[in-house]
Amino acid sequence: MLTEGYLTQPMFMAHAGWRSLHGVLTLNFEGLTQSRGELSTGAYGEGYVDRRHPHAYVHELLAGVEDSIRGTHLSLYAGRGFAPFGSDDPMVRPFEKYPVNHHLAQILERVLVVSAARIGPVIGEFGVFNGDEPLSPGSPPKYSRFGDSWSSRLTVLPARYVELSASVARVKSPELPDGHGLDQNKSDVYARYDHRTNDSRVYGLAEWAHTNEHASGVSTSLGSFLGEAAVCKRDVMAGARIEGADRPEEERLDDPFRTPRPASDLSNLGVSRWTTLTLALSAPRFLAKSFSARPFVEVARIHAGPGDPPGLFDAELRYGTSWMWMYSVGVRLKVGMIHDRMGRYGAAVVPEPGTRAHPNESHNMPGMASMPGMSMPNHSTNAACTL
Amino acid sequence: MDRRLSVRVAALAVGLCGCGSDKLVIVSPTDTTNLTNEPLTSPACPAVNFGKRPAALSLTASTPPALQVLGMGSETGRYTAEVAARATTAYTTTWGTRSAVGNKIDIWDVSGSTPTLVDSVIVANATTLGDVAVSDDGKLLVVATERSGGSIVVFDLTDPRHPRQLSRFTNQDTDPGVHTAEIGRVNGRLYAFLAIDPLGSIHAKLVIVDLGDPANPQQVYSKAAGNPFVHDTFLRDGLLFVALWDDGIEIWDVGGCGSGASPSAPRVLGNLHTVGGQAHNIWWYHDASGGKRFAFVGQESPGVIGSSSAGDIHVVDISDPTAPQEVAFYHVDGAGTHNFSVDEANGVLYAAYYNGGVRAIDVRGDLKTCLPSQKNFTSTGNITRCDFRLMGREIGVGLVELNRGVYVWGVQYLAGTIYASDMVNGIWKLKAVK
Numbered sequence: 001m002l003t004e005g006y007l008t009q010p011m012f013m014a015h016a017g018w019r020s021l022h023g024v025l026t027l028n029f030e031g032l033t034q035s036r037g038e039l040s041t042g043a044y045g046e047g048y049v050d051r052r053h054p055h056a057y058v059h060e061l062l063a064g065v066e067d068s069i070r071g072t073h074l075s076l077y078a079g080r081g082f083a084p085f086g087s088d089d090p091m092v093r094p095f096e097k098y099p100v101n102h103h104l105a106q107i108l109e110r111v112l113v114v115s116a117a118r119i120g121p122v123i124g125e126f127g128v129f130n131g132d133e134p135l136s137p138g139s140p141p142k143y144s145r146f147g148d149s150w151s152s153r154l155t156v157l158p159a160r161y162v163e164l165s166a167s168v169a170r171v172k173s174p175e176l177p178d179g180h181g182l183d184q185n186k187s188d189v190y191a192r193y194d195h196r197t198n199d200s201r202v203y204g205l206a207e208w209a210h211t212n213e214h215a216s217g218v219s220t221s222l223g224s225f226l227g228e229a230a231v232c233k234r235d236v237m238a239g240a241r242i243e244g245a246d247r248p249e250e251e252r253l254d255d256p257f258r259t260p261r262p263a264s265d266l267s268n269l270g271v272s273r274w275t276t277l278t279l280a281l282s283a284p285r286f287l288a289k290s291f292s293a294r295p296f297v298e299v300a301r302i303h304a305g306p307g308d309p310p311g312l313f314d315a316e317l318r319y320g321t322s323w324m325w326m327y328s329v330g331v332r333l334k335v336g337m338i339h340d341r342m343g344r345y346g347a348a349v350v351p352e353p354g355t356r357a358h359p360n361e362s363h364n365m366p367g368m369a370s371m372p373g374m375s376m377p378n379h380s381t382n383a384a385c386t387l
Numbered sequence: 388m389d390r391r392l393s394v395r396v397a398a399l400a401v402g403l404c405g406c407g408s409d410k411l412v413i414v415s416p417t418d419t420t421n422l423t424n425e426p427l428t429s430p431a432c433p434a435v436n437f438g439k440r441p442a443a444l445s446l447t448a449s450t451p452p453a454l455q456v457l458g459m460g461s462e463t464g465r466y467t468a469e470v471a472a473r474a475t476t477a478y479t480t481t482w483g484t485r486s487a488v489g490n491k492i493d494i495w496d497v498s499g500s501t502p503t504l505v506d507s508v509i510v511a512n513a514t515t516l517g518d519v520a521v522s523d524d525g526k527l528l529v530v531a532t533e534r535s536g537g538s539i540v541v542f543d544l545t546d547p548r549h550p551r552q553l554s555r556f557t558n559q560d561t562d563p564g565v566h567t568a569e570i571g572r573v574n575g576r577l578y579a580f581l582a583i584d585p586l587g588s589i590h591a592k593l594v595i596v597d598l599g600d601p602a603n604p605q606q607v608y609s610k611a612a613g614n615p616f617v618h619d620t621f622l623r624d625g626l627l628f629v630a631l632w633d634d635g636i637e638i639w640d641v642g643g644c645g646s647g648a649s650p651s652a653p654r655v656l657g658n659l660h661t662v663g664g665q666a667h668n669i670w671w672y673h674d675a676s677g678g679k680r681f682a683f684v685g686q687e688s689p690g691v692i693g694s695s696s697a698g699d700i701h702v703v704d705i706s707d708p709t710a711p712q713e714v715a716f717y718h719v720d721g722a723g724t725h726n727f728s729v730d731e732a733n734g735v736l737y738a739a740y741y742n743g744g745v746r747a748i749d750v751r752g753d754l755k756t757c758l759p760s761q762k763n764f765t766s767t768g769n770i771t772r773c774d775f776r777l778m779g780r781e782i783g784v785g786l787v788e789l790n791r792g793v794y795v796w797g798v799q800y801l802a803g804t805i806y807a808s809d810m811v812n813g814i815w816k817l818k819a820v821k
Contacts, residue, residue, distance in 0.1 A: 215689050261586075267692055310693075
């Protein structure tokens with residue numbers, strides 16, 4: 001058994017807006033507080049395995065313009081951030097632990113240009129970016145590779161609180177910064193429900209994501225399904241998540257939680273299949289002006305089994321068992337407002353039910369439950385049932 | 388020779404084979420290019436004689452027989468990597484992490500049919516020992532280490548069954564790992580040629596180490612190489628063949644051409660982007676008649692270790708080392724090649740084929756000459772090449788008939804025997820084809 005403590009997900013978030021111009025900033029300091037990664041059985045990516053990797057210091061830094069023409073809300077953002085693909089960054093979802101499918105369902109920390117258009121209940125996005133993942137929290141992107149990858153997402157808002165989305169992406173050589181690595185064809189479909197009131201929240205997400213890693217006509221198929229839900233009443237939040245996700249196995253270093261970056265060739269050691277059931281419970285927050293502290297506990301039951309193909313993966317050999325427990329206890333600390341959702345910009349920001357999409361609205365004044373009409377869809381306030 | 392006539396002659400040869408005569412029939416070339424049969428030198432490398440062009444062969448394509456398995460030495464605690472054998476002793480290295488980490492050299496008595504483990508050596512500060520080689524005089528064993536700061540470890544083989552460590556060479560250029568370490572002599576002096584893994588944004592490298600004093604190795608050269616990897620090299624007659632992945636192969640003069648180049652000051656003679664890239668390993672073939680015109684290049688496409696693999700053998704005409712040309716290939720459905728060993732006296736290439744076991748390929752004769760029906764156009768490289776399978780050059784398949792999973796990393800031919808290192812099972816001893 002391993003037990004560790006650390007400050008995880010320390011972030012600074014900011015928005016700025018002036019007329020049609022907007023800026024988004026998220027700084028992430030995990031590189032300073034958890035450079036060894038966060039214990040998370042089944043997690044993988046960016047040279048970490050069974051630990052979630054620290055994110056880039058510059059998680060988001062974008063500037064954009066938004067306007068509305070004949071009822072169509074248009075935006076164009078550029079900078080470093082999320083490609084229009086998949087679901088929200090897990091940091092702004094009701095669970096502290098990331099799902100295994102993080103690298104199947106999000107494309108983040110790329111230098112990108114992303115355009116979006118919203119017509120009524122339909123949002124379309126298209127972005128081009130550099131395929132290479134960050135090598136470390138402080139490593140710069142490979143600017144010369146800007147434009148070698150793209151993604152597109154279509155979102156439909158068929159009813160209040162409901163969001164349906166499908167996205168595709170073509171990512172060149174994410175794991176080899178100089179290129180010539182495996183390319184990825186990615187797809188993602190999700191349905192999201194989020195109903196908030198001043199003192200309650202009902203949230204649900206069902207997601208299917210798939211990545212095909214390929215080169216020279218040889219491919220590895222990595223799939224995942226995820227269902228998560230949370231309910232909050234009187235500021236007590238309970239959630240559950242079930243997930244099945246494929247993980248490509250890689251050679252490990254002396255440190256069994258690390259893999260070579262880059263690997264020494266294009267092969268993998270097989271595919272493992274991770275099935276995880278997580279239960280989460282958060283107590284009411286302690287509030288002091290703009291500061292809040294919300295205690296939480298999460299318990300996960302994890303099964304690791306062979307994927308397709310299994311290659312050399314053997315859970316019994318690796319872990320001594322194929323069934324594992326993971327416990328997380330902590331306090332979510334917050335000062336001010338956080339981004340309510342991460343991964344959408346400008347016209348792609350889904351308006352909160354009850355508000356209407358207007359030009360420049362998405363980054364107006366923060367939504368305050370006690371201030372009707374001043375809602376800000378992309379920000380979480382200190383109202384009850386916020387994170 | 389008229390092309391139609393040559394086709395008719397070849398067809399006749401096939402008919403003769405069907406009547407029970409020797410399967411090999413020598414016929415006239417069907418390709419009218421480069422018909423000179425004189426010994427060949429290149430102005431760029433006058434000291435190397437690439438030999439006469441061999442005669443064309445016509446073989447009967449048939450289902451290749453299984454190579455006879457003599458025995459197996461089991462290693463199940465670790466994944467087995469490369470093999471090197473000399474006389475009655477074989478050495479296998481280990482890779483990655485199984486129930487134990489890949490830091491062990493297994494030493495096998497291979498005098499009998501079944502390899503018997505007689506000793507082992509643990510190499511500290513290593514997670515993988517991906518390569519092993521014995522010097523041509525049998526005095527030294529050199530092992531490459533990866534992923535703890537790479538190195539090469541040099542052992543004294545005065546007692547071949549119990550190697551004694553002489554030295555370990557490591558520096559910032561060998562970090563993070565030495566993927567392979569080929570050893571060979573240039574003008575009588577022993578060198579090691581190290582293929583270094585990339586690290587982060589740091590490029591892969593080729594490092595050359597002087598082993599003239601094996602107790603005190605000295606680096607003499609280092610260069611960023613490979614796109615994105617450099618996995619292997621092959622040294623012979625003062626020419627170094629470097630596999631540069633998607634940059635194909637390069638031929639370096641390191642002292643063989645008489646031009647003043649040396650291991651500390653190599654000179655690039657030529658390069659070739661092999662079809663599909665992913666150039667992994669090379670063997671410069673010297674045939675029994677003295678011909679040195681062809682090299683074999685292994686392509687390592689993505690695979691799933693233990694389950695699947697991909698990648699062809701590419702045959703390159705290097706008779707003009709400044710302008711190598713790909714002329715033929717060998718493909719196995721559902722499997723890809725890794726390392727080679729060639730029985731040059733009999734003209735048989737043995738190739739490790741991971742999940743495809745061991746393949747024996749007839750490489751006698753002119754490898755660039757084949758019938759039109761044996762040619763294959765590849766749009767990727769926009770070239771037409773001879774297909775070894777259609778030419779009937781596949782003459783043996785080993786280990787796949789055992790009905791147990793194998794994943795063969797390396798092979799070595801030695802005196803009528805093939806030693807095959809199998810990541811999953813250990814070391815196999817097979818009988819070579821006649």
